[in-house]
Amino acid sequence: MDCTWVRKQLSRYLALELDAGQRLAVARHLQSCAACRAEEEKVLRLERGLRRTLYALAEREALRPEERTAILSRLKMEIGRWGCASRSFRPAWLWLGAAAAFVFLLFSLVSPLMNAPGGVPVTQATPVARIATHLEARRSTLPTVTLSTTPVQPTAWPAMDLTLSRARETVLPKGTTETGERN
């Protein structure tokens, strides 16, 4: 067993953080190696000293009651602002989207009931229902269009003079040749 490896494990060995196999290996090595046993003692003393020192130093400082009260009231303010919960931390757009979806769903459910016979009188209904009634009234005033099923017969095209002279007379001013010169 390598002494360097054992010495690196000593702190964890003393804190019982090694697994069973490693712990056994370190314990067996310590039984047979006096130098590592001395190192173990040193580590133990140093760790005790560190714990005792840090503990003593920390114990000298404590939060005073008025400081604690001030922090708690600051935290209460923060809770009031944020709500102290995930429900309040959800972004605003999520709430707006959910509200819009709810309103849309509500109207899509209510609108068919408004138009149904025996439904809620539309005159006392929502603005959307009034708009629907108005559109219905406008539709009744429009001319009725019926679609014929008989095929449409092609009509004769009017006779057209497509000769060049006729076109020239139509397009060019009188007294002008095709090249743009005046006669």
Added chain:
Amino acid sequence: MSDVDLVKRCRLGDSEALAELFVRYQDRLFKLAYLVTRSHQDAQDILQETFIRVIRAIHTYDETKGTFETWLYAIAVNLARDHLRRQKRPFLPWHLLDENKHMAGRAAQPESLSLEREWQQTIWEAVNSLEEKQRITVILRYYLDLSCAEIAKVLSCPEGTIHSRLYYARLILEQKLGEESVQLAWFMAQASFPKARGKLSGG
């Protein structure tokens, strides 16, 4: 009630649950921040800021990734490191940390307690000579009694890094305290170290 239950209640908007968490952890968080920053005022600010962050980010805490306690310590340590970076506070010797309390207590102390204070001062100075990461790791290990796995979660680094940080910190401390280790051994044999503080069952 366990931390997990309190966190769940907090998420539902129960401010009493947050107050309970504050009462449960305020002392250790304050002292941790004090040991890292070496300033009462900074420790107070860090404690307050830690809980403000908890209020704002409680929904991001994932209990499958670690205990609430380690999450809280991680927030506090990050804030303390930010404070140190901003202020670049110089190392304060033991007697300047709180001179009045120290001197007032010293006059009435028997010789053994005076020796103890001297030793604590020596160890504190050795701890403060460590680089920041090593020093914070040592504080988490020997003040809060966190395991290497817990420290790794607090500092967001691999467990192996914590092992080697602690090992090299120990070598440096042994080197600095080397000549007086016999005296330290004598003192430690005399002193009755308070029983190891049990960790909270919550989380």
